[in-house]
Amino acid sequence: MNILMCDTQYAFLQYFLLTPFEIFKDTFFVFDNCFSPSIVKNLEKAGMACHQKLYDGATLEERLAARQNNWEYLKKIIKGFCDYFDGDICIYGQDHIYIAQILWHEELRDIPFILLEDGTGNYCKKEQLERFPEYMERDEYCMGHNSRVQNIYLTGIWKIPNDIKRKVKIMDLRGLWEKKSVEEKQFFLNLYFMSQPTLDMISKKSICYLGGPFSNFGMMPLEEELQVYRNIISNFNPTDLYIKAHPTGFNVDYAKEFPGIPVLMNPIPFEVIYFLTSEHLKTVASIGSTASMIVDENVEQQFYDLAGNRIELRYPLDDLI
Numbered sequence: 066m067n068i069l070m071c072d073t074q075y076a077f078l079q080y081f082l083l084t085p086f087e088i089f090k091d092t093f094f095v096f097d098n099c100f101s102p103s104i105v106k107n108l109e110k111a112g113m114a115c116h117q118k119l120y121d122g123a124t125l126e127e128r129l130a131a132r133q134n135n136w137e138y139l140k141k142i143i144k145g146f147c148d149y150f151d152g153d154i155c156i157y158g159q160d161h162i163y164i165a166q167i168l169w170h171e172e173l174r175d176i177p178f179i180l181l182e183d184g185t186g187n188y189c190k191k192e193q194l195e196r197f198p199e200y201m202e203r204d205e206y207c208m209g210h211n212s213r214v215q216n217i218y219l220t221g222i223w224k225i226p227n228d229i230k231r232k233v234k235i236m237d238l239r240g241l242w243e244k245k246s247v248e249e250k251q252f253f254l255n256l257y258f259m260s261q262p263t264l265d266m267i268s269k270k271s272i273c274y275l276g277g278p279f280s281n282f283g284m285m286p287l288e289e290e291l292q293v294y295r296n297i298i299s300n301f302n303p304t305d306l307y308i309k310a311h312p313t314g315f316n317v318d319y320a321k322e323f324p325g326i327p328v329l330m331n332p333i334p335f336e337v338i339y340f341l342t343s344e345h346l347k348t349v350a351s352i353g354s355t356a357s358m359i360v361d362e363n364v365e366q367q368f369y370d371l372a373g374n375r376i377e378l379r380y381p382l383d384d385l386i
Contacts, residue, residue, distance in 0.1 A: 066150050068143065070158035070165055072097030074104070074312045075356070076181045078253075078334045079218060080157050082241035086249050093146065095139060097164050099313055101332040107256045116142070136167050144172050152176075159183050160214060161207035168213055169205055180209045180217040180232075184355040188223035222358040238359060242340050257333035266327060268342035272306040274298060275335060275351035278313040285371065291322055296373030297350060298323065309335050353378055 069080050069092050077100070081089060096105055096117040105115050118135040120128045147154050155177045159165060168178060180187075186194075191210050209217045209229045217232045219225065225233055242250070267273075274297065280287040298306065303326050308319055312332035319328040329338070335356040339346070343364070349357040350367040357366050368378040 066146055066154050067092045068095060068146070068154065068156045068158075069093075070095045070156055070162075070168075071181065072099040072159065072162045072164075073183060074101065074332050074334045075336070076159055076183060077104075078336060079181045079236070079238070081253060082238060082245070083157075083218065083236065086246075086252075093142075095158075095164060097162050101312060103258075104256055104332065111252075111256075132163060135164070139164065140167050140170055140173065143167070143176070147173075147176060155179060157181060160209065160211075161186070165207075174213065177215050178213055180214045182217075182219045183208075185223055185353075187217070187219055188225060190226045191228060220359060222355065238336055239340055242337070253337070254333075257331055259331060259333055263329070263331075264338075264341055267307055267329065267338060268344060270305060270307040270327070271345050271347040272301050273335075273346060273349050274301075274306060274308045275349065275354040275357055276308060276311045276314045276317065276319070277352050277354065278311045279352070279371070281311075281313055281316045287316060291317065293352070293369075293371060293373040294322070297352075297369050298326070301348075301350070309338065 067084065067088055069077070071077055071080070080092075084092070090111075090113060092113070094105075094108060094113060094115040096115065098117070098119050100117065102117065102119065105117050108115050116139070118131065120131055123131060143154075143156075152175070156168070157179045158181060160168060160178065160180055161183070167173060187208050189208060191206055194206055194208060194210065205211050205213070209232060210226075214232060216234060217229060218236050219233050220238060221235045245253075274294075276294070277290075279285050279293075280290040285293075298308075307327040307329065308323060310317065310319055310328060310330045312334075315330075319326075319330065335354075336359055339360060343361070346360070346364055348365045348367060349360055350369065351357045352369050352371060357368075360366060366378075368376050370376050
């Protein structure tokens with residue numbers, strides 16, 4: 066039996082692509098609160114087993130207590146699965162998110178864990194992660210730098226640190242998508258309410274701007290984020306452009322702020338949109354979005370800083386390499 070433990074649409078896509086559909090349908094899905102609840106509901110409507118604990122409106126004290134209760138509940142559930150299936154269980158997902166902290170529990174340590182790529186953080190060395198203590202739990206390194214992780218699936222967008230190379234398997238996302246049947250692809254699109262007219266509209270645009278989660282994650286005020294977007298978008302002809310909102314960027318009213326520019330608020334991973342609509346795409350612009358790094362060589366990647374200035378994106382924490 067497989068368990069997927071994640072909080073991003075990107076990790077969910079990877080698991081869908083890596084897993085035979087029959088196994089995918091029998092998976093127990095555990096989502097952190099960043100994952101879109103609407104997609105969870107669609108999975109449940111399709112008969113799949115899901116667990117997600119939301120903390121909307123809770124105080125910090127209530128959130129901490131609820132999170133602890135959620136960990137205890139998940140430990141019992143996963144331990145029960147392990148006993149029922151006589152240990153024949155594998156967990157896929159992300160090892161640095163809140164719900165993944167149960168992975169270091171003594172009763173769950175023997176369950177195989179397979180790490181899925183979550184961005185440039187997966188390409189950092191151990192010493193680089195020490196700058197970010199939130200990426201460590203109980204003195205255990207995350208991002209695959211510990212014995213708890215058996216295999217790591219990466220796309221190879223950056224240099225792979227030597228201490229995890231032996232665990233890494235490189236995946237071709239587009240190739241995996243093309244291997245899926247028409248019915249399986251449509252199932253995925255239906256989960257995200259993607260319509261053909263929307264795909265047709267996007268496919269005519271030559272520029273895509275990928276929004277970020279900055280104000281929603283408390284990295285900057287909303288108005289400041291909007292001004293950065295205005296600065297970046299002003300470099301392009303609006304008739305050639307569409308905006309792909311970040312899956313967690315639900316606090317930005319793009320349609321109001323950028324009238325006349327098509328906006329895809331759907332949380333579907335950009336990678337799938339790219340696979341289906343890339344014929345006329347010439348440029349992808351973003352503030353360092355990992356999603357833009359999967360485009361082919363004939364598509365220009367433009368990266369900007371948090372002030373809206375054009376930059377050359379470097380290897381993560383390049384000064385430590």
